[in-house]
Amino acid sequence: MKILQINSVCGIRSTxxxxxxxxxxxxxxGHECKIAYGRETVPEKYRKYAIHIGSDFDVKLHALQxxxxxxxxxxxxxxxxxxxxxxxxxxxxxIHLHNIHGYYINIEVLFNYLAKADKPVVWTLHDCWAFTxxxxxxxxxxxxxxxxGCFNCPQKKRYPSSCLWDASKQNWLxxxxxxxxxxxMTLVTPSNWLANEVNQSFLNKYPVKVIxxxxxxxVFKPTSSDFKEKNGLVGKIVILGVASTWxxxxxxxxFVELSKILDDSYKIVLVGLTEPQKKELPSNILKITRxxxxxxxxxxxxxxxxxxNPTYEDNYPTVNxxxxxxxxxxxxxxxxxxxxxxxxxxVVEQGxxxxxxxxxxxxxxxxxxxxxxSQCYVELYKDxxx
Numbered sequence: 001m002k003i004l005q006i007n008s009v010c011g012i013r014s015t016x017x018x019x020x021x022x023x024x025x026x027x028x029x030g031h032e033c034k035i036a037y038g039r040e041t042v043p044e045k046y047r048k049y050a051i052h053i054g055s056d057f058d059v060k061l062h063a064l065q066x067x068x069x070x071x072x073x074x075x076x077x078x079x080x081x082x083x084x085x086x087x088x089x090x091x092x093x094x095i096h097l098h099n100i101h102g103y104y105i106n107i108e109v110l111f112n113y114l115a116k117a118d119k120p121v122v123w124t125l126h127d128c129w130a131f132t133x134x135x136x137x138x139x140x141x142x143x144x145x146x147x148x149g150c151f152n153c154p155q156k157k158r159y160p161s162s163c164l165w166d167a168s169k170q171n172w173l174x175x176x177x178x179x180x181x182x183x184x185m186t187l188v189t190p191s192n193w194l195a196n197e198v199n200q201s202f203l204n205k206y207p208v209k210v211i212x213x214x215x216x217x218x219v220f221k222p223t224s225s226d227f228k229e230k231n232g233l234v235g236k237i238v239i240l241g242v243a244s245t246w247x248x249x250x251x252x253x254x255f256v257e258l259s260k261i262l263d264d265s266y267k268i269v270l271v272g273l274t275e276p277q278k279k280e281l282p283s284n285i286l287k288i289t290r291x292x293x294x295x296x297x298x299x300x301x302x303x304x305x306x307x308x309n310p311t312y313e314d315n316y317p318t319v320n321x322x323x324x325x326x327x328x329x330x331x332x333x334x335x336x337x338x339x340x341x342x343x344x345x346x347v348v349e350q351g352x353x354x355x356x357x358x359x360x361x362x363x364x365x366x367x368x369x370x371x372x373x374s375q376c377y378v379e380l381y382k383d384x385x386x
């Protein structure tokens with residue numbers, strides 16, 4: 001088989017690592033795989049798979065146009081047309097879409113090609129952007145306009161941010177026409193929650209398969225380090241939070257409130273912060289910027305006593321899986337697919353951050369290894385190519 005994956009990034013962050021994990025499994029099984037990506041850098045070991053769509057300048061231009069016209073996904077036409085010419089020459093047996101938002105590809109050009117090419121398509125939805133007129137998630141603002149048609153978007157200024165126009169109505173209609181034009185498409189979601197959302201959307205004509213995210217259990221395992229010693233945490237109860245982007249929907253404010261009621265026997269550690277956030281957050285929180293070093297992440301997970309994920313919007317967060325694989329129990333809010341990744345007793349109601357002090361969490365014994373998850377995709381490929 002010759003497989004082409006398309007994603008915003010390659011080899012970094014959760015979706016980028018899912019792509020490269022799958023590429024490695026494909027290669028080990030004697031198949032060929034390329035990953036077309038749109039932004040940021042690719043780790044050296046994965047560059048043999050990588051095909052860069054467009055340029056950094058085009059990503060910035062696409063983002064700028066989106067800020068003005070609310071047309072994320074509808075810029076980058078010329079670079080996408082060049083990419084489609086490469087795709088025709090490469091001639092994959094199957095095209096596997098991941099995140100096609102992120103200011104790097106024109107979805108109109110892409111889906112016009114997919115509809116005409118009549119090739120099997122697998123699309124893994126890592127969020128809800130595919131069936132809304134603007135946003136990637138809507139639970140935080142309790143919006144369900146996406147079910148019948150978006151308009152007057154309450155999240156216009158959230159990613160993908162628009163400072164002027166609200167084109168959510170037109171975007172929803174265009175997406176519906178484009179995304180339902182492909183004949184042979186199978187959707188994949190990491191959680192049952194997202195599968196249920198998809199079945200209430202305009203994508204409900206397509207089959208949906210749930211394949212939970214897998215992680216590298218050779219990396220994410222109990223890993224000793226001097227993290228506590230280096231950061232003055234010996235003897236303290238460490239409450240850890242990790243996110244690729246900390247914002248209100250990820251519960252950063254809940255950590256701030258939690259920090260106000262903790263005594264000196266506790267220490268909150270947050271990973272994934274920006275430099276401005278580090279300056280803004282209280283001094284009794286240990287603040288760490290984002291790292292793509294998975295060994296370092298495993299050490300931090302292992303050093304923590306409990307991992308707290310107070311997310312208000314989420315699909316199937318890999319951070320929950322990684323922490324538990326490192327031997328650290330996870331407490332999370334009753335949110336989306338996040339609660340599917342932990343034992344039932346580890347789930348608390350949204351906003352009840354104080355409960356982290358009273359819950360006695362257990363470890364999940366249902367963490368899927370990345371090889372098993374990738375093998376599920378290989379079997380799916382075989383089925384849809386038949």
